[in-house]
Amino acid sequence: MWEYTDKVKDHFLNPRNVGILEDADGVGEVGSLACGDALTLYIKVHDNIITDAKFQTFGCASAIASSSALTELLIGKPVEEAEKLTNKDIAEYLGGLPREKMHCSVMGQEALEQAFKNMRGEAPPQAEHSHEGELICECFGIFDEEILRAIKENNLQTVEDITNFTKAGGGCGKCIEDLEKLLAQAKGESVCETPSSEPAFPAQGMTNIQRMHLIESVIDNDVRPPLQADGGDIKLVDIDGNEVVVQFLGMCSGCPSSQATLHNLVATKLNEKVDPDLIVREV
Amino acid sequence: MKTIYLDNNATTQVDPAVFDAIKPYFTELYGNPSSMHRFGGQVGVEIKKARAAVASLLNCLPEEILFTSCGSESDNTAIRSALTAFPEKRHIITTAVEHPAVLSFCKFLEKKDGYEVTYLGTDEHGRLDMEEYKAAIRPDTAIVSIMWANNETGNIYPIKEMAQIAKDHDVLFHTDAVQAVGKVPIDLKDVPVDMLALSGHKLHAPKGVGALYVRKRTPFRPFLIGGHQEGSRRAGTENTTGIIALGTACELAQKNMNEENTRVRALRDKLENGLLSAVPNSILNGDKENRLPNTANISFGYVEGEAILLMIDQVGIAASSGSACTSGSLEPSHVLRAMDVPFTFAHGSIRFSLSRFNTEEEIDFVLETLPPIIKNLRKLSPFSPEKQGLGL
Numbered sequence: 001m002w003e004y005t006d007k008v009k010d011h012f013l014n015p016r017n018v019g020i021l022e023d024a025d026g027v028g029e030v031g032s033l034a035c036g037d038a039l040t041l042y043i044k045v046h047d048n049i050i051t052d053a054k055f056q057t058f059g060c061a062s063a064i065a066s067s068s069a070l071t072e073l074l075i076g077k078p079v080e081e082a083e084k085l086t087n088k089d090i091a092e093y094l095g096g097l098p099r100e101k102m103h104c105s106v107m108g109q110e111a112l113e114q115a116f117k118n119m120r121g122e123a124p125p126q127a128e129h130s131h132e133g134e135l136i137c138e139c140f141g142i143f144d145e146e147i148l149r150a151i152k153e154n155n156l157q158t159v160e161d162i163t164n165f166t167k168a169g170g171g172c173g174k175c176i177e178d179l180e181k182l183l184a185q186a187k188g189e190s191v192c193e194t195p196s197s198e199p200a201f202p203a204q205g206m207t208n209i210q211r212m213h214l215i216e217s218v219i220d221n222d223v224r225p226p227l228q229a230d231g232g233d234i235k236l237v238d239i240d241g242n243e244v245v246v247q248f249l250g251m252c253s254g255c256p257s258s259q260a261t262l263h264n265l266v267a268t269k270l271n272e273k274v275d276p277d278l279i280v281r282e283v
Numbered sequence: 284m285k286t287i288y289l290d291n292n293a294t295t296q297v298d299p300a301v302f303d304a305i306k307p308y309f310t311e312l313y314g315n316p317s318s319m320h321r322f323g324g325q326v327g328v329e330i331k332k333a334r335a336a337v338a339s340l341l342n343c344l345p346e347e348i349l350f351t352s353c354g355s356e357s358d359n360t361a362i363r364s365a366l367t368a369f370p371e372k373r374h375i376i377t378t379a380v381e382h383p384a385v386l387s388f389c390k391f392l393e394k395k396d397g398y399e400v401t402y403l404g405t406d407e408h409g410r411l412d413m414e415e416y417k418a419a420i421r422p423d424t425a426i427v428s429i430m431w432a433n434n435e436t437g438n439i440y441p442i443k444e445m446a447q448i449a450k451d452h453d454v455l456f457h458t459d460a461v462q463a464v465g466k467v468p469i470d471l472k473d474v475p476v477d478m479l480a481l482s483g484h485k486l487h488a489p490k491g492v493g494a495l496y497v498r499k500r501t502p503f504r505p506f507l508i509g510g511h512q513e514g515s516r517r518a519g520t521e522n523t524t525g526i527i528a529l530g531t532a533c534e535l536a537q538k539n540m541n542e543e544n545t546r547v548r549a550l551r552d553k554l555e556n557g558l559l560s561a562v563p564n565s566i567l568n569g570d571k572e573n574r575l576p577n578t579a580n581i582s583f584g585y586v587e588g589e590a591i592l593l594m595i596d597q598v599g600i601a602a603s604s605g606s607a608c609t610s611g612s613l614e615p616s617h618v619l620r621a622m623d624v625p626f627t628f629a630h631g632s633i634r635f636s637l638s639r640f641n642t643e644e645e646i647d648f649v650l651e652t653l654p655p656i657i658k659n660l661r662k663l664s665p666f667s668p669e670k671q672g673l674g675l
Contacts, residue, residue, distance in 0.1 A: 033627050040665040
């Protein structure tokens with residue numbers, strides 16, 4: 001069991017400001033069911049003062065406590081001051097959070113930023129996912145810009161720290177190497193790029209069995225998680241030469257957008273990570 | 284506040300009769316069973332009785348039982364023994380839903396020692412595919428390790444059939460029976476496993492004692508090398524109190540098996556059916572028909588497991604969760620993920636595991652207090668079935 005401060009326990013058991021503000025001036029939504037935590041934050045602003053804030057949170061004790069703490073920190077504050085709030089302020093207000101749970105406080109900070117953007121008409125209530133950066137952690141949908149910011153703002157020193165603060169690297173672990181590079185980049189170290197000796201495409205020179213395993217692995221690691229996050233799934237039915245036959249399951253079967261998913265996700269990933277000549281067909 | 288303990292797959296209360304049986308061996312009868320003098324020899328006699336009691340519960344020979352420190356040691360010993368006995372064989376078969384005592388060890392062997400491991404998948408109820416299993420067996424398969432019953436869902440696997448298939452292919456078969464021993468009948472004269480692991484603290488003995496069954500004539504290589512204890516198969520001065528406790532616990536388990544399979548099962552069913560009907564959007568994880576009589580794994584959609592656990596802890600209910608937050612990782616239980624339990628439910632899973640010490644009043648209390656807790660947590664949550672329909 002995680003060790004929580006009395007204040008975390010209090011805010012978890014007696015959360016303040018729970019609910020929806022129907023006439024909110026700004027709404028910020030972050031997280032998802034698949035990630036295991038999500039927060040919707042509502043703020044009401046009058047004469048540049050945050051007069052009310054409410055939240056709804058799906059998540060563990062520290063996620064709920066962090067959301068409750070955030071609303072308490074916000075109410076009565078001028079907008080300029082509220083904009084400066086960081087995850088550290090939330091954690092400090094609670095008397096600290098276990099290091100493994102710091103991402104809960106980061107979620108609060110992100111929701112607040114989204115709420116302000118929404119208030120100014122710069123973003124819809126639901127968090128935008130149109131990042132300019134590079135997607136690093138596919139399991140939790142974390143981009144390099146978020147990771148670099150977390151490293152800088154919280155003086156993170158290790159990959160484990162990055163996972164604790166952003167969740168990146170906490171799923172399949174495939175992005176650990178990228179996280180190490182980002183950490184080095186943030187610390188100003190030069191990352192030695194080894195001269196590329198990569199084949200023209202990943203499956204080049206592979207035996208049929210190796211190629212099949214690679215296709216299975218790309219489906220398991222790159223295609224399945226986002227589909228499952230939406231309640232769907234995919235099954236590899238057959239591989240015949242350059243033709244990969246798949247079947248959509250769950251919410252994906254019968255989904256009106258399944259052809260787009262087939263082309264934009266399944267085929268794109270397989271072409272990029274296995275062989276550009278692969279053709280994907282649905283049965 | 285009274286604790287309603289429903290986490291018996293994690294550990295169990297030491298049976299008061301077990302505690303009474305071992306008390307003298309801490310203070311009065313503390314001799315070393317390997318000593319030549321009578322003072323130690325009388326302890327050796329008790330160890331012999333304990334070995335016979337364990338063997339009786341499993342219907343095997345006493346000399347086929349060696350005592351260890353825990354289930355993990357038994358599992359590791361069995362797998363390591365097979366690999367050492369057949370160094371030319373480089374392949375292992377196990378499942379994706381094993382306890383870490385097997386799963387982490389296999390991943391370690393794969394990464395550090397270059398073994399190839401086949402992890403059998405499951406269907407949505409956690410059931411194994413026998414065709415996939417048969418197809419996985421290779422000439423260089425050193426050992427198959429499949430758990431008898433799953434610790435999270437309680438699913439019981441077809442060990443007799445799987446062990447026979449391994450035997451037909453001349454491959455050693457090990458089973459981690461830590462969750463099954465004492466809860467369901469096990470007859471090793473009828474089930475052709477070569478090695479079986481069990482743990483004392485899962486059947487009302489203390490923590491720190493386990494046993495490994497090794498069928499006669501099975502190639503065996505000791506893990507701990509030193510003195511001649513356990514017929515030179517496991518060195519180290521015996522944990523005498525633990526071993527005597529395990530023997531007593533096995534005797535009691537044999538006596539109480541019927542109760543485990545009737546009264547405890549009825550309590551479990553009452554709890555399970557009551558919760559599933561009182562809480563909308565809750566599902567049972569696992570194989571409804573083929574399960575340990577004491578285990579119910581229920582997912583409450585749209586709420587998170589740790590939050591539920593801490594809320595029920597406030598009213599004295601102790602259970603367990605397969606949610607990411609309680610496992611120390613960020614991904615929910617590997618067992619539920621292997622079963623493709625949707626994220627909507629996987630994060631909110633709670634495992635209730637009963638024992639013969641649970642009462643109907645306790646179950647009534649849980650049925651009364653838990654549904655409102657879920658309701659309150661759902662009020663806090665931005666997700667709900669209705670909102671899901673709106674595409675959130």
